Amino acid sequence: MGRKKRSTPEINAGSMADIAFLLLIFFLVTTTMDVDKGLMVKLAPWTDEPPPEDNKIKEKNIFVVLVNSNDQLLVEDDYLSIDQLREAAKDFIDNNGDGSCPECNGIRSLASSDNPQKAIISLQNDRGTSYQMFVKVRNEILGAYSELRNNLSERKFGKAFITLNDEDRSEVVSVYPQFISEAEPVSIGK
């Protein structure tokens, strides 16, 4: 009578591969490289000559946003807080003073912009303005444009601006083009 050999049964390693594959796929999916997002800005080309003095742009077509070194806002000679800026900018762009923009819903004030094609937003800041405030102001102005574009695209095409195709999108953009000027900083005062 032979002694019975007691050996532990072998662990089935067949599923190990599946587990490893699962891990591999998990890491492949979850390791998102941190995508860089930011506010896109186009700078004006450098010129040595000073800008021409005879400005043909009417003053009412320029929406002046001043930020001083204490991060306070002066918008069209009014003190505003940052949460009022977006509405003020929207009213200005959408004003449609000369009635040439059938898509606009503005109040057609004579003291504000003629139409969105002529409306320019001028952003001026002090050298002491904090970057945080600058980005906030910039964000609000971009937000005003994107809200107007979104509204128009909802009315016209029934969907959000980002879901439009290229043709419709350029149509919306042609109604509300973006004209934002970042002036060189000056000392606006404390």
Add this chain to the structure above:
Amino acid sequence: MALIRKKKSKETPPVSTASLPDIVFMLLFFFMVTTTMREVTLLVRLKKPKATEMQKLDRKDLTTYIYMGAPKNPELYGSEPRIQLDDQLGNIGDIQSFVILKREEINEAERPKFTVSIKADIDVKMGLISDLKQELRKAQALKISYSTNPAASPEELYKTY
């Protein structure tokens, strides 16, 4: 006692798959080790501002990063905000040549898409950023992006003010 013996089969034995996990693990480790993203070591403190209206920068190879902030090592570099170009702190005067060199690395057809991403700390003053912008204009690098972190809602931005 009778011993029941199995008849030896003549079939080919199945290929052992026991080493398959090892192979897959090896692949896994290989990819985990080799896919280290080349990021510069930050020499400046960087807390990016928040915003809601941002656009994605999807072409990393066409983007050059410029970091700005107070140095992490104030004993060595002082406490005033500085500009970091690649792995070292630079001065305003270095920016033009840096940007031009970076743009030369891109093939000619895609050079118009060259973008400079400004990663600046929230406490940097606009004076320094404006100097940087002037230098970028001189270097004809006109597409820039103010790098930001996403904010949950516009209201979040008003609160901190």
